[in-house]
Amino acid sequence: MGVAKLEQDLAFFQSILGNSGVITDADALVPFNRDWQKKYEGKSSVALRPRSTEQVSEVLRYCSSRRLAVVPQGGNTGLVGGSVPVFDEVVLSTAAMNKVLEFDEVSGTLVAQAGCVLAALDEHVGSKGFMMPLDLGAKGSCQIGGNVSTNAGGLRLVRYGSLHGSVLGLEVVLPEPLLPPPPSRGGPHGSGSSNGCSGGSACAAAGSATDARVLDLLRTLRKDNTGYDLKQLFIGAEGTLGVVTAVAIQCAPRPASVQLALLACPTFAAACTTLRAARRMLGEVLSAVEFLDSACSDLATAHLDGVRNPLLPHDAAAAVAGLGEAGDTGGAGAARGRQGGEEGLVAGGVGDDRQFYMVVETHGSNAEHDTQKMERFLEHVMAEGCVTDGTLAASETQAKAIWRLREGIAEALARRGAVYKYDVSLPTTVMYDLVEVLRQRLAAAGFGPEEAGVQVVGYGHIGDGNLHLNISAPRYDDDLLHQIEPYVYEFVRQHNGSISAEHGIGLMKAGALPYSKGPVAIELMRRIKETVDPQGILNPYKGGDG
Incomplete structure (x- = not known):
């Protein structure tokens, strides 16, 4: 990116977001460029902090016109490199979009902006006798938009189910408009309304400009059987199809x-x-x-x-x-x-x-x-x-x-040294077999606990067949990684499992998707991405796009 073009880009972003919404200081950019494990790090020169859906739409409109790649980022608590730049992509942080928009104390439905921290939302609904339907170790810093975009599972999925069930509605800003721009106000035959209205409040509503980038699925209905359930496309899509800006979610009664x-x-x-x-x-x-x-x-x-x-x-x-x-x-x-x-x-x-x-x-x-x-x-x-x-x-x-x-x-493993993390779904009875066979494999290759300080450990959500396999080592080592991959993915495929239970694909597993998805499924995913994001500006190299 040339200096003149960069200055032009920054000037536009500042005109939309103000100086406080545009971060360019090198030190301030570090937490946007690096994941909390310090395993993945990009080189973005700007992070944006919009406060509204309208600002997100304006940012994406401009980035699309300039073909600037954009990485949507929530709390940046992910484990697969899905929320940080790979190169110099623009980081779009939802952290400033942190307002609770609505809570219905009868139905327990919550509507909130995407940047609301999970623990803060749980505290908010807790004061009214409810609880959020998911609970994560990172709840003090993860954001609800990021939770939805990664389809986070957490500790209580066995009781309250996945976000595919508890999310009632979404508001998503798409990278490209899906409708043609409305005709000019005067219309083809002179002055007057271009929408056919003759007046009144309904006409005023219809005459307001519709942002064809904003997909408004923000409903709080438990039942809505009107065509495709489009919100499901964005749950677990890791920001590759659109930027989630608001979430409607069903909360559960707080247990007595x-x-x-x-x-x-x-x-x-x-x-x-x-x-x-x-x-x-x-x-x-x-x-x-x-x-x-x-x-x-x-x-x-x-x-x-x-x-x-x-x-x-x-x-x-x-x-x-x-x-x-x-x-x-x-x-x-x-x-x-x-x-x-x-x-x-x-x-x-x-x-x-x-x-x-x-x-x-x-x-x-x-x-x-x-x-x-x-x-x-x-x-x-x-x-x-x-x-x-x-x-x-x-x-x-x-x-x-x-x-x-x-x-x-997870924190203890990070303090010990380098960690190779694998989040897989397997039939419950064979979950721990993967830990044991990998221990044997690494020890035979000279990567045992005594000679190399390598430990293979397992924990996770046994109630829903989700194993967190972790290989702890003094430092990252390519030879060690070659012993781990693709062996882990091959084991998962042999047992008809999934290479990602709840952490997503991100950058880490972008090339491993065929171990869990067939060629027809992958081609359909590619076509959906191509339709919604034809220029490929949203979170490139992630989620199978690698």
């Missing part, structure tokens, strides 16, 4: 009763048996079922201050000794099915009986009823031997500590 248990299982097969029992015995109140292997627990407790595993003796003892008042510390309120204070914090010895941990949560309306269901479930799985130890949170503080152990894994 929350029960949370941390369980230890001797094998992954035992964890699967526990999942089956949870579905059968907890049924209508089951809200989350997570798993992590013992290596993940070790990483979280080693690299994160204050994180403890209450089912391990040294962690439990530390919780009693130094993390607060007895009975309200360390995330443990009960052990081996018992509920209480310090006695419940001390678990048995560490051994082969706790190779995996599970977090099981219920959301309900009657605490006594839900507690009884959870206790009967715990008694059953312990009697069956598929759970060897367990702790039931007795307070909100304890519950937060248990969730911190699970949600802190």
Whole structure:
């Protein structure tokens, strides 16, 4: 981009957004150019912060005329390089579009701009007795528009479903107008209305200019069976088809009763048996079922201050000794099915009986009823031997500590060093096989934990068959990567899985789409992209466009 042209571009952007909406300072651009893992980094010289749909439309109109590539960016919490530039694309941040537009306290429907932070929205609807239908570890910084654009899943999909079900409507700005411009105000035969109206308020509405770039699907209806459900095209499209500017979403009633248990299982097969029992015995109140292997627990407790595993003796003892008042510390309120204070914090010895941990949560309306269901479930799985130890949170503080152990894994891995992350869907019973065979493969190639400091760990949403496979290494290494890819993708294809369960394709998996999609599906996706974005300016090189 020439200097003169760049100055011309910046002048236009500033005329639309003001000086505060155009970021050009090199230091200020760093968080827009680099993902939080510091794995992907572009070289954009400008980031834009529009405040309205109209401003987004004007930006895209200009960028289309100049054929400037644009990367839509929300909270930039993605894991596959989908929200940062590859080269010098213009970054379009939705962070300044952070207004709640409407909330219906009867139906629980929320309408908000795309830049609203997920945790802030949950707090907003929480004050009215509702909750957002998704919950992520990055909820303090991710934005609802980015959640929708990546079809984020999160911790409670097993209860509240995916965004394909909870999103009721969208407003999206397209890269190109889909309608011809309206005729001039005078029309072909002189002055007068060009729309055929003879006056009145309806005529005034019809006569207002229609922005043919703005796709208005912003409805709050649960039922709308009028043709193609177009909003679904943009859920998970990673900003390659349009910029999501507003979202209408169905919120869930906030539960009056929350029960949370941390369980230890001797094998992954035992964890699967526990999942089956949870579905059968907890049924209508089951809200989350997570798993992590013992290596993940070790990483979280080693690299994160204050994180403890209450089912391990040294962690439990530390919780009693130094993390607060007895009975309200360390995330443990009960052990081996018992509920209480310090006695419940001390678990048995560490051994082969706790190779995996599970977090099981219920959301309900009657605490006594839900507690009884959870206790009967715990008694059953312990009697069956598929759970060897367990702790039931007795307070909100304890519950937060248990969730911190699970949600802190990604942060702990980042602190250890380089991380190769894979987010895959597989049949539940074979999910952990991928972790084990990859450990063997890397060790045989000289990338084991002893000789190379490489650790292969697994955790994720066992309730919906989503494995987060992570390979932690001292540094990024091309030889190590060649041992991992395409082996991981081939394993997934052999088991009829998906190479992306919830993180998206982004830049990381742009060339791997054929492992999950057939040629006809890929060609249809290409034609849709070509129709909506014929110049290919939106998020190039991402989502299979690579």
